[in-house]
Amino acid sequence: MINKESIVYSLRNLRNRKTRSLFTIGSIMLGITTIFIFVSFGMGLYSYIETMTSGSSMDNVMIQPKGIGITGMDSSFSFSENELRAVERSSGVYEATGAYFKTVEVKKNDKVVYSFLIAYDPSSPLLMDVFELEILKGRNLKEGDRGVVLGYNYQVEDKIFSKPYSLNQEIQINNQKFKILGFYEPVGNPQDDAQIYFTNDMMKETFDNVSYNWIIAKVDVSNIDRVIKNIENNLRDERNLEKGKEDFFVQSFDDMIESYTTILDIVIAFIILIALISILVSSLNTANTMITSVLERVKEIGVIKSIGGTNQEIFSIFLFESAFLGFIAGCLGVFFGWIFSFIGGEVIKSLGYGFLSPYFSFWLFAGCILFAVLTGAISGVIPAIKASRTNPVETLRYE
Amino acid sequence: MEYFLFALRNLQRKGIRSWLTLLGICIGIAAVVSLISLGDGLKFAVSSQFGVSNTELITVTAGGSGFSAPGTDVVKPLTEDDLKAIERISSVDFAIPRNIETISMEFNDKLVFTSSTSIPDGDEKKLYEIAELEIYKGRLLQEGDSNKILIGNSLSLGSKNGFDKNLRVGSKVSILGRNFTVAGILKKQGSFVVDGIVFMLNSELEILKGYGENADIITVKVKSRDLINKTKTEIEKLMRERRDVKAGSEDFTISTPESSLAQINQILTAIQIFISIIAFISIIIGAFGIANTMTTSVLERRKEIGILKAVGARNSQIFMQFFIESGFLGVVGGVLGITLGVLLGYFGTFEINTFFGADSHPKINFILIFFSLFGSFIIGALSGIFPAMKAAKQNPVQALTT
Numbered sequence: 001m002i003n004k005e006s007i008v009y010s011l012r013n014l015r016n017r018k019t020r021s022l023f024t025i026g027s028i029m030l031g032i033t034t035i036f037i038f039v040s041f042g043m044g045l046y047s048y049i050e051t052m053t054s055g056s057s058m059d060n061v062m063i064q065p066k067g068i069g070i071t072g073m074d075s076s077f078s079f080s081e082n083e084l085r086a087v088e089r090s091s092g093v094y095e096a097t098g099a100y101f102k103t104v105e106v107k108k109n110d111k112v113v114y115s116f117l118i119a120y121d122p123s124s125p126l127l128m129d130v131f132e133l134e135i136l137k138g139r140n141l142k143e144g145d146r147g148v149v150l151g152y153n154y155q156v157e158d159k160i161f162s163k164p165y166s167l168n169q170e171i172q173i174n175n176q177k178f179k180i181l182g183f184y185e186p187v188g189n190p191q192d193d194a195q196i197y198f199t200n201d202m203m204k205e206t207f208d209n210v211s212y213n214w215i216i217a218k219v220d221v222s223n224i225d226r227v228i229k230n231i232e233n234n235l236r237d238e239r240n241l242e243k244g245k246e247d248f249f250v251q252s253f254d255d256m257i258e259s260y261t262t263i264l265d266i267v268i269a270f271i272i273l274i275a276l277i278s279i280l281v282s283s284l285n286t287a288n289t290m291i292t293s294v295l296e297r298v299k300e301i302g303v304i305k306s307i308g309g310t311n312q313e314i315f316s317i318f319l320f321e322s323a324f325l326g327f328i329a330g331c332l333g334v335f336f337g338w339i340f341s342f343i344g345g346e347v348i349k350s351l352g353y354g355f356l357s358p359y360f361s362f363w364l365f366a367g368c369i370l371f372a373v374l375t376g377a378i379s380g381v382i383p384a385i386k387a388s389r390t391n392p393v394e395t396l397r398y399e
Numbered sequence: 400m401e402y403f404l405f406a407l408r409n410l411q412r413k414g415i416r417s418w419l420t421l422l423g424i425c426i427g428i429a430a431v432v433s434l435i436s437l438g439d440g441l442k443f444a445v446s447s448q449f450g451v452s453n454t455e456l457i458t459v460t461a462g463g464s465g466f467s468a469p470g471t472d473v474v475k476p477l478t479e480d481d482l483k484a485i486e487r488i489s490s491v492d493f494a495i496p497r498n499i500e501t502i503s504m505e506f507n508d509k510l511v512f513t514s515s516t517s518i519p520d521g522d523e524k525k526l527y528e529i530a531e532l533e534i535y536k537g538r539l540l541q542e543g544d545s546n547k548i549l550i551g552n553s554l555s556l557g558s559k560n561g562f563d564k565n566l567r568v569g570s571k572v573s574i575l576g577r578n579f580t581v582a583g584i585l586k587k588q589g590s591f592v593v594d595g596i597v598f599m600l601n602s603e604l605e606i607l608k609g610y611g612e613n614a615d616i617i618t619v620k621v622k623s624r625d626l627i628n629k630t631k632t633e634i635e636k637l638m639r640e641r642r643d644v645k646a647g648s649e650d651f652t653i654s655t656p657e658s659s660l661a662q663i664n665q666i667l668t669a670i671q672i673f674i675s676i677i678a679f680i681s682i683i684i685g686a687f688g689i690a691n692t693m694t695t696s697v698l699e700r701r702k703e704i705g706i707l708k709a710v711g712a713r714n715s716q717i718f719m720q721f722f723i724e725s726g727f728l729g730v731v732g733g734v735l736g737i738t739l740g741v742l743l744g745y746f747g748t749f750e751i752n753t754f755f756g757a758d759s760h761p762k763i764n765f766i767l768i769f770f771s772l773f774g775s776f777i778i779g780a781l782s783g784i785f786p787a788m789k790a791a792k793q794n795p796v797q798a799l800t801t
Contacts, residue, residue, distance in 0.1 A: 023691040027684040034680050066503070066512050077501070105462075105475070105650065112648050114462055245510040247503050274674060277430045278681035281423045285688040288419040292695050 006313060010321040017293065024289045025329040027282035032333025032372050033340065034275045039368070040341045040358035042268040047359045048188075049257060049264070051132070060126055060253045061228060063087060063215040063235065066246070077247055078211040086238035092220040092227030097124040098212030100203045104196065107172045108161045115160075117173070117196045119203035126216040130253065131187075138167045138182030141199050147179035152186040153193040159352070160194055171196075176206060188354030224252055279371075282329075283379040290322050290383035294390075301387055302395030311388040318384035319377060326376020330369035337368070402723045417728065420685075420692045424732030424775065425739065427682035432740025432771050433747065434678050436764055438671030440748030444755040445667060446660050447589050455492075456529055457619040457631055458659075459485070459638065462650040475650060476613035481641060485619055488633050490626040495519045495526055496614030498604055502597065505573040511561040513554065515574070517601035529618055530593065537568035537583030540600060548572070548579045549598040552587040559595075574599075575607045589755075627655055685732065686782040693725045693786035704790055705798030714791040721787035722780055729779015730772065737771050 014021045065077035079098060088096040100119040105112055120127045122141045141149055148171060153159040155166060170177040173196065187193050203210055219227045228250045236246060294301070301314055341358035348356050411417070461477050477496070485494045498517040503510055518526050521542050526532070532539070532549075540549055550566060557565040566572070570581045574597070588594055605611070621630045631653055638651055697704070704717055741763055 019694050020691055023687050023694070027687040030680055030684055030687075034677060038677075077503075110645055110648055112462070112644065112650050114650075242508075244508070245505060247510060247512075271674075271677065274430065274434070274677045275680070277426060277678060278684050281426050281681045281684045281688070284419050284423040284426075285684065285691060288416055288423075288688060289691060291415055291419070 006317045007320065010317050010324065013293070013297070014321060014324065020289050020292070021325060024282075024286050024325050025332065027285045028279070028326055028329030028372055028375055029333040029336070031275070031278040031282045031375075032330055032368055033337040034278060035272060035371070036334055036337025036364070036368050037341045037344070037358075038268070038271050038275055040337070040360055040364060041345075041356065042264075042272075043361065043364065044345070044357045044359035045264055045268075045355070046261070048355045048357075049261060058253060059218055059221045060130060061093075061217045061219050061224070061231065061250060062253065062256060063217065063231065063248060063250050065213070065248045078213050079215055079248075080211055083235060083238050084212060084215055086234045087215050087217055087231050090217075090227065090230040090234045092223060092230055094218045094220070095124055095126065096215055096217040097121045097126050098200065099127045099214045099216060100198070100200065100210055101213045102203075102207065102210075104173050105175075106160075106196070107175070108163075111161060113160055113194075115173075115194050115196050116191065117198055119198035119200050121200045126218055127214070130216070133187065134185040136183045136185045138180070140182060141197060143199065144201070145181060145199055146202065147181040148173070149182040149184065149197040150180060151193040151195040151197075152184055153190065153352070154180075155183045159190075174206070186354055188349075188352075188356075190352045193352065228252065279375055283375050286322055286325060286376055286379035287383060289325075290318060290380045291386070293321070294318065294383045294387040297387075298390060298395045301390050302392040305390070305392035306396065314390075315384045315388035318387045319380050322380025322384070323373050323377040326372045326374070326379075327369065329376070330372025333372060334365050334368045338365075402720055403727070405720060405724075407727070416692055416695070420688045420728055421732040421735065423688040424682065424685035424729060424779070425736040427678070427685040428733050428736025428771055428775055429739035429743065430678040430681055431675055432737050432767060433743035434674050435671065435767055436741065436744030437747045437751070438667065438674070439764060440744070440751045442664055442667045442671075443748075444751050445663060447755070455621045455624050455627065456656055457621060457627065457634060458654050459617040459619065459634060460615065460652050460654075462652060475642065476610075476615070477617055477651070478614070479612040481638070482614065482617050484637055484641060485617060485634055488630065488637065490622050490630045490633070492620040492622045493522075493525055494617055494619040495522055495529070496601070497526070497616040497618055498601065498608070498610055498613075499615050500604060500608045500610075502574050502607065504597065506566065506570065507562045507564040509562050513596055515548075515597040515599060515604055515607075517604045518549075518598055520600050520602050523600075525620070529620055531588070532593070532598075533586040535584045535586040537581065539583055540598070542600075544582060544600060545603060546577070546579050547582040547599070548574070549583045549585055550581055551585050551594040551596050551598075553591075553594040554596065555581075555584045577607065631655060682778060686729075686778045689725050689728050689779050690782040690786060692728070693721060693783045694789070696724070697721065697786045697790040700790075701793065701798045704793050705795040708793070708795035709799065717793075718787045718791035721790045722783050725783025725787070726776045726780035729775045729777070729782070732779070733772050733775025736775070737768055740771075741768070 063079070065079070081098075084096060084098045087093060097120065100117075102117045102119075103114055104117045106115050107113075118127070120141075122143050122145070125140075128140075135149075136152065137155065138149070141147075150165065150171070154161075154171075155164045157164050165171060165180055167180055167182070169180050171180055172178075184193075184197075198206075217231065219231075231250050232246065235248060235250075236243065239247070241247065301309075304314065338360065341360075345357040348354075459477060459481075461475055479496070482494050482496050485491060496517070496519060500515050500517075501512060502515045503512050505511075518540055523540060523542065527539060535552060537549075540547055553559040555566045557563055560566065566581055566584070568581055568583060572579050572581065579599070585593065585598075619630070619634065621627050635649070635653055638653070639646065639649060642650060644650055707717060745763070
């Protein structure tokens, strides 16, 4: 398609028009850098979600009350002990357990903080399997425990309270004192890292009239739709509801994650779309540079043609030139993008939002460079066609 | 003037190249202008959801409500006594308790989840006044209206309410297992806080949800607008004493319509700025395009510059010529971009309004237009500085001999 001679010729041309080449490279590079940064953070978010879906949580089904606001977090409707048994009885369900959520007041030296409390059954920790939290210090909750396990941020200075908590200290929750048994590893966002974990038994003892906010069931995944139907039927009967008027919904963990991914898709697509505008502008610049280049070298093209250069050859020379500009810009863009997202990721992490970290893969680098080459090449097509169609006689006639 | 004619002629002569350069800057500016006006439209639509035309109101909520409606599910709820104490403050006109609860509502064999707000028994008119509720069909509720509800406008529409059937005055619905009759449908307010919910007397909602004498929110009407900040401070002091907390560690929030709106606006503005910055990158790239075109232009017109200098043109004149030419590229691109951007923003805002059901007309922001126009000239001119300096510094003798 293109021989060594033509390549050397194009490269020399680019060198001769240094300023112009630099401007063109600069404009594509800026666009690629922007896109690289957003894609790497977007992929980071996807991989964060993926780690949540991996492992043992895949065979879990969530049963949540309907309501308004954030799914399943509206405490207006909840489940009773009998309803939990009804879920457990459903065929295809191996194990079912209830969980409580509650906002509580944590007090330390006159400072009041509101935290989210999660209670689960330590003998059936399905919910915790979903969260996949590891203990950092101390130990996990056990049945019969009279203490709490806290999120990561409680043992960090100046995060929640100026003075951190440590193991075996007491923490004051809703004016009652509890012994701290352990701390979890960081989740990567300030809300989750400020959570407090209880056992279900202690929840019932500490607060009046509690009922389950969620039921989590471990089910036979090979026939998950069937199992979900069974749970729905049993729970409907237990709650005396007619079909179609359920005040709860049953969702596999997979579906739940999928709904998050859909939102994420839209947000990332929107941001990248805006970043693509800059690529569009830079491809206009490249086209411009190439058109000028063709006009300037009209005579040269005439000479090449008159000594036997084919249209094909002229076309490849110009196309190579613009694609090469794109390639250089892509390499630089990826390089700067990588540096910026790396630094940005570290800064965000230090602010406590560790889940928002960039994810780099070979395909991200290769894809961005390829995209830049394509941008260059596509913007160069029309000028290259124009160049290949020049009539040698006409171009050489004029002085 | 002469500069402009000269610049215009040169740009015309370079047909395609000028157009591509213009298009580049035009796209960038259009993106920024349309995104900013879309953001403004979004802000307007969102703030209209909170119905804040009544500026003499203060809301008190207990701290720590979870993910449910404001004030519900809190650790230490507000009480009837709190309300009475607040009403004793001299600048307070009146205060009413409000409870907001999630309810399930059955009609036409379908179950829908929504919120219900309480109307204080005996003080019905006060709520109608502060929430600016007006009747569309039927009548407002009065003391002793048991088993009767008022519904927001969009909740009555079969296309929006989820029941697939219009609710009418006299329709019978079942809320949390109890039967209610629709006594009235409210006028559309363009705010989901009113349009999509159910209103019933406090005594009725209390039977359904059993919150006793606690209140999720206490809404305070101040005697006059000038007293609002003074009253806010007084209520703060009072509530601190009543709840036994120190300044700085309050377990309650007191907000005025402005302050709650300011918070939302802050978030929306941050998003708007973030997106505009991304879009602004394309303007920078457009500026690269101008610089590129100008550099080429200078190289091509070396001889011309040499002749101009030879016949007595000064460096500053040559500089001005190229400077204005590139500024001109920026302005023309800017005008095209602004037109495109305003159009996009206009239609987008229209869509946003339809989506939120807000009753506003898309506005054209003239300050934004002025600044983008000015900005595009500056950007064009700045990108032309280096090429123009290069042109001005040329040695006429060399330019003419080569």
